Amino acid sequence: VSAPAVPPAAAPAAAPASPPEEKLRELGLYPWFRVVEASDGPTVIIDGRRLVNLASNNYLALANDARLIDAATAAMRRWGIGVTGSRALNGNAAAGAELERRVAAFTGAEAAVLFPSGYHAMAGAVPIAARGCERIVHAARAHGSIADAARAASRETGTFDDFDALEPLLHGSRALVVVEGVSAADGRIAPLGEIAALCARHGHRLLIDDSHGFGVVGRRGRGTLDHSGVAIGEDVVLVTTLSKTLASNGGFAAGTRRLAEQLRNEATPLLYSVGLTPAAAAGAQAALDVLETDDALPARLAANVAAFAEGLQARGIPHRHHGTPVFTVAAGSDLRVLRTVAMLFERGVFSVPLTAAAATPAVRLSIIATHDGQQLGDALQALDETVTALRLREVRP
Numbered sequence: 001v002s003a004p005a006v007p008p009a010a011a012p013a014a015a016p017a018s019p020p021e022e023k024l025r026e027l028g029l030y031p032w033f034r035v036v037e038a039s040d041g042p043t044v045i046i047d048g049r050r051l052v053n054l055a056s057n058n059y060l061a062l063a064n065d066a067r068l069i070d071a072a073t074a075a076m077r078r079w080g081i082g083v084t085g086s087r088a089l090n091g092n093a094a095a096g097a098e099l100e101r102r103v104a105a106f107t108g109a110e111a112a113v114l115f116p117s118g119y120h121a122m123a124g125a126v127p128i129a130a131r132g133c134e135r136i137v138h139a140a141r142a143h144g145s146i147a148d149a150a151r152a153a154s155r156e157t158g159t160f161d162d163f164d165a166l167e168p169l170l171h172g173s174r175a176l177v178v179v180e181g182v183s184a185a186d187g188r189i190a191p192l193g194e195i196a197a198l199c200a201r202h203g204h205r206l207l208i209d210d211s212h213g214f215g216v217v218g219r220r221g222r223g224t225l226d227h228s229g230v231a232i233g234e235d236v237v238l239v240t241t242l243s244k245t246l247a248s249n250g251g252f253a254a255g256t257r258r259l260a261e262q263l264r265n266e267a268t269p270l271l272y273s274v275g276l277t278p279a280a281a282a283g284a285q286a287a288l289d290v291l292e293t294d295d296a297l298p299a300r301l302a303a304n305v306a307a308f309a310e311g312l313q314a315r316g317i318p319h320r321h322h323g324t325p326v327f328t329v330a331a332g333s334d335l336r337v338l339r340t341v342a343m344l345f346e347r348g349v350f351s352v353p354l355t356a357a358a359a360t361p362a363v364r365l366s367i368i369a370t371h372d373g374q375q376l377g378d379a380l381q382a383l384d385e386t387v388t389a390l391r392l393r394e395v396r397p
């Protein structure tokens with residue numbers, strides 16, 4: 001499977017596979033760029049059919065939350081639809097400036113800098129955080145934004161397949177070590193306590209991409225650093241999106257005041273791209289309000305995740321699960337991944353293909369707070385039938 005021209009958002013470097021798009025379409029196996037005609041969170045309408053949506057990163061269901069929609073609407077009325085320029089020059093709406101202060105306080109960082117997206121934040125932060133480092137170390141199948149940013153930083157790059165293989169790479173010259181707090185592919189929580197201690201011992205700098213941990217892991221969703229008891233500081237930098245659990249758009253890097261100043265003055269993905277829309281900034285602020293005050297949604301998410309795990313277990317469906325809202329069902333090969341996704345689609349479930357470029361070939365399923373029992377039951381039934389029809393019980397997860 002070749003590297004993707006455009007990796008689908010939820011699936012890190014999940015590749016539009018060869019054979020080419022046309023062939024896959026003929027076979028009814030092309031799963032990318034589905035047009036979602038409507039979405040209420042737990043379900044989507046695609047090709048006029050309502051499906052259970054197990055393909056989002058909308059873990060707390062905030063994308064459809066009236067509190068966020070009201071805040072975004074009010075901001076749009078006050079400041080307009082867009083900011084029409086770079087934050088440095090003319091696009092730094094008050095809603096964004098306030099959000100920047102709030103995410104710094106929320107994550108316990110001295111300062112934070114907002115970018116137009118998580119991808120931009122990574123592209124801006126890695127080359128600057130890598131100053132004084134001769135090397136960059138990241139997972140071999142890290143999210144595409146990490147690999148791209150590392151390339152842009154023009155450093156010697158070391159990659160590891162598993163956290164067990166990270167330690168040997170830490171001997172040697174000073175490195176910037178980039179780790180996903182929660183793996184985008186399979187939802188595994190990185191052992192950040194150990195990794196941070198190793199980095200400190202060897203004099204390396206650690207940069208965490210917490211796009212899938214921020215909002216769902218740690219106290220009130222403060223993220224994987226909080227979950228692991230690691231504080232942001234001179235040699236611990238956080239980069240995350242605001243587009244997954246927080247259900248908005250944008251991303252930020254958080255660290256020391258000095259780092260923030262460098263980013264503001266030198267990060268070209270910030271300087272040469274537009275500021276956040278007021279609606280996105282106000283929506284993200286309303287999402288923070290929910291994280292700070294609402295106990296019901298995290299409780300519902302936890303209950304749904306537990307129920308889905310029990311359902312898979314009860315039906316003997318082989319899967320991997322690391323306690324986060326993400327589940328994977330191994331399919332053995334890229335072609336079988338595409339067949340599984342297509343069969344689930346026929347049976348009313350929207351899921352994400354993870355091809356070998358991204359991970360172990362598997363189907364990625366994510367649970368959100370507002371799935372109801374019927375939807376989870378229907379999805380389990382569809383999975384049971386699919387796993388049996390495609391003989392996936394024989395595949396080693």
Ligand SMILES: Cc1ncc(COP(=O)(O)O)c(C=O)c1O
Pocket residue numbers: 009010012117118119120122143145180184209211212241242243250251
């Ligand atoms: C691990 C990871 N990092 C970064 C990003 C990029 O975030 P954004 O979609 O805001 O550009 C994503 C989302 O695709 C992601 O999953």
